[in-house]
Amino acid sequence: MSPDAADAAPTYEILKFEDLDGWQDDDHSAALSVFLNTCADIKDPEWATLCALATSQPSARTFFELFFRPVLINGDEPALFTGYFEPELRGSRTRGGPYQYPLHSKPPEVRNGTTWSSRREIEELGLLEGRGLELVWIDDPVEKFFLQVQGSGRVKLAEGGAMRVGYGGKNGHEYKSIGRExxxxxxxxxxxxxxxxxxxxxxxxxxxxxxxxxxxxSYVFFREVSEVPADKGPLGAMNRSITPMRSIAVDPKYNLLGGPIWIEKAGAKPLKRLMIAQDTGSAIKGAQRADIYYGTGDKAGRAAGRIRDKGRLVSLMPIQTAYTLVPGG
Structure with missing residues (x-):
């Protein structure tokens, strides 16, 4: 998308539900359940009313069709769907055997917005050793590296159970791609x-x-995300657990966080489904751009990595909002 296109005013077109390819075949109850996870967090009186009405309708499909209208935003813009996932690593709370590569919490002297020591300096000079900053020990330095790129993940513990870790800060250096190198x-x-x-x-x-x-x-530090059970999804941008194949990351400049979004993804494995916009991402820019959350672990990662498809996104907006944007639509 060109800078001029990014600065242009959005265009809106109200559609009918019968215009949504595959709408009648979706599991609307599953979408409604995910919608209710974050509906109350939308700070708007109109949405508060919708949340209260959501469970009083005869069916989930009826709820969406009765109180929303499908709105195509920037319909001439090329759509792009990608996928993302939560890595799952193997680790231990104590060092030993294969578990030799620590995830660290942020040292107290590291300040946000300032530059600290580089990855090379941290590792070669042992700047984090012996300071009690180790959260968990991982069995693979490459997996640790990619977790630092991803920013969050889940660690399956040798002692039993799991630990979820989230972004806890960084050393202030810009990321450089090792793939490009x-x-x-x-x-x-x-x-x-x-x-x-x-x-x-x-x-x-x-x-x-x-x-x-x-x-x-760049070197990323972590924190243990104890407020989210390890069997639940990671936290999205709304600070709630996200759901595989029902949560998507969007550009909140165009699509409301917490709002329902109908997607029609093309590609080798087409996907036509009502999703909920519950996350964001630095690479997710534009009204017709979405990142589909595929879940946790290697299988989810392989599936997510294959996705780079065209299609379209249609935002479901409350009726009053839709007709305010498109008078007479």
Missing amino acids: LIRRGIYEPHQVSAQVIRNWVKRNPVDGAELLRHNP
Whole structure:
């Protein structure tokens, strides 16, 4: 999307529910359940009324059709769907055996908005060792690295149970892509690089691999997210657990966080489903842009990594809001 397009006023078109391909075949009750997780967090009197009415209707489909109108925002804008997931790592609360790579909490001297030591300095000088900053010990340095890129995840503990960790701060250095570095060195062509390819290369080349990871000076610290049970989804932008295949990340400039969004995703595995906008992302920009949450673990990660598809998003808006945006629509 060009800068001029980004600055242009949004366009709106009110559709009918019969215009939504596959609407009648969806599980509207599942969507309503996810909608109710965050509906009360929308700070608007009109939405408060809708939340109160949500469970008093004869069916979930009736609720959406009675109180909402489908609104296509920037319908001429090319749509793009991608996927994301929550990594699951193996770890232990104590160091031992394969568990040698710690996730650290933020040192007290690290201040937001300032630059601290680089990844190389942290690792080579042992700046975090012996300070009691270890939250959990991981069995794989590459998985630790990718978790720092992702910012949050779940650790399956050797002692039993699991720990969820979330973003706790960073050292202030800008992220540098190690995938691009592999391309620059001539090791891979751009179309060959993926997270799995990087993982495999680092594991095959442990010395050079450790050096490659240090090409990225950014270092992320974590915190234990104890307020969310490990069997629930991670927190989204609304500070509530998100739900696999029902929660999406959107651009809140165009689509209301907490609002229902109908998606028609094309590609090898088409998806036509009522989703709830419960998250955001730095790369999610534009009215026709969404990131679909696929769940936790490797299987979800593989599924999410294959998604880069066209289609369209249609926002379900309260009737009064829809007709205010499109008078006479």
